[in-house]
Amino acid sequence: MQNEVNPVVFKVVDDIRANSPKLGITEVIKRMGVREASERRADYVWQLPGGGFLLTIWSEFVHVHANGRWFYVETLDTKTRLGGGARSHVQQVRAEARVTALRQMHGRSQDCAAVLQINRVPIAELEQNKNAEVGIRVKDPERWHVARWDAGRDRAILVRGATGWAPSDAEVDEHLARRRMDGVLNVQVQDSGATADSPPAEPPSPSPSPTEPRLWFPDQEHRDAVEAASMAHMTAFYKAQGLVVHDVSDKCLGYDLRVEDAGATPRYLVEVKGTSMPTEGFFISRNERRCAEREPAWCLAIVTNALTVPSERIYSAADMEELFGFEPLVWRCEAKPRQ
Numbered sequence: 155m156q157n158e159v160n161p162v163v164f165k166v167v168d169d170i171r172a173n174s175p176k177l178g179i180t181e182v183i184k185r186m187g188v189r190e191a192s193e194r195r196a197d198y199v200w201q202l203p204g205g206g207f208l209l210t211i212w213s214e215f216v217h218v219h220a221n222g223r224w225f226y227v228e229t230l231d232t233k234t235r236l237g238g239g240a241r242s243h244v245q246q247v248r249a250e251a252r253v254t255a256l257r258q259m260h261g262r263s264q265d266c267a268a269v270l271q272i273n274r275v276p277i278a279e280l281e282q283n284k285n286a287e288v289g290i291r292v293k294d295p296e297r298w299h300v301a302r303w304d305a306g307r308d309r310a311i312l313v314r315g316a317t318g319w320a321p322s323d324a325e326v327d328e329h330l331a332r333r334r335m336d337g338v339l340n341v342q343v344q345d346s347g348a349t350a351d352s353p354p355a356e357p358p359s360p361s362p363s364p365t366e367p368r369l370w371f372p373d374q375e376h377r378d379a380v381e382a383a384s385m386a387h388m389t390a391f392y393k394a395q396g397l398v399v400h401d402v403s404d405k406c407l408g409y410d411l412r413v414e415d416a417g418a419t420p421r422y423l424v425e426v427k428g429t430s431m432p433t434e435g436f437f438i439s440r441n442e443r444r445c446a447e448r449e450p451a452w453c454l455a456i457v458t459n460a461l462t463v464p465s466e467r468i469y470s471a472a473d474m475e476e477l478f479g480f481e482p483l484v485w486r487c488e489a490k491p492r493q
Contacts, residue, residue: 171290387464454471
């Protein structure tokens with residue numbers, strides 16, 4: 155889904171779509187040379203008549219390195235669905251064809267054409283939900299190649315653009331861990347000053363294999379670390395301006411920090427949201443959003459890269475409503491009167 159795609163990647167996809175003819179998902183691959191495109195529109199890879207391959211790249215799984223390069227972690231496990239569980243026969247055939255093509259590309263040092271696509275439902279449901287259809291599919295003007303084949307970890311690393319660079323194993327593992335920890339399944343359901351890494355009040359999912367790019371609940375230790383780092387960063391930020399900062403995050407007021415001037419006059423009521431990822435995203439409770447509506451001094455501080463090199467951006471309540479999309483992910487349900 156769009157909200158699972160790195161903003162850098164989504165902007166590229168959106169720009170391509172805006173500057174290309176309006177084509178359906180079948181017409182896109184048909185124009186790129188795929189035979190029997192209607193019957194094969196859901197395949198994961200296609201062999202082109204002139205030689206070479208056309209590869210599906212799910213934008214939800216694209217990682218953006220600090221140097222700006224894009225890479226994609228491809229699992230070589232053809233039997234397990236992306237969201238867990240055994241693949242159907244058809245899914246397994248498609249996965250085997252994709253891995254075979256990638257192995258051939260790697261052996262021949264061959265690159266390939268690609269289509270960038272975004273799913274209509276959460277990417278973890280790609281092979282499980284019958285409504286999981288391609289929402290966006292565009293031709294990528296850049297070519298992709300297999301930068302590294304890692305049979306020991308049961309994965310291949312695909313890179314967009316010129317050859318000669320690949321992320322290190324440590325960088326790949328870090329990106330996968332961040333993706334799991336900051337997955338879109340995380341949601342704030344209590345009126346407490348939690349970070350964007352806060353999950354529903356449910357037991358965490360078991361840890362996945364590090365070779366599989368899936369989305370999971372972060373563990374409590376990670377959430378606590380992100381929250382503490384974000385609060386410390388914003389406290390230091392305001393103190394550096396000569397302001398007095400009070401941590402009121404345990405009072406459920408709809409904000410975390412009350413910032414005053416030297417005369418004890420309140421200046422800002424700051425709701426702090428943090429993430430270990432470089433991109434902005436957060437979960438907000440009903441209490442916090444209502445506070446934003448009624449308190450003129452309320453503001454939102456988002457700390458990105460909270461555990462590494464934190465940086466902050468501050469939004470007024472009006473800016474928050476204008477610049478961010480809000481999607482209800484949790485509902486409180488009570489029994490209806492019964493006769």
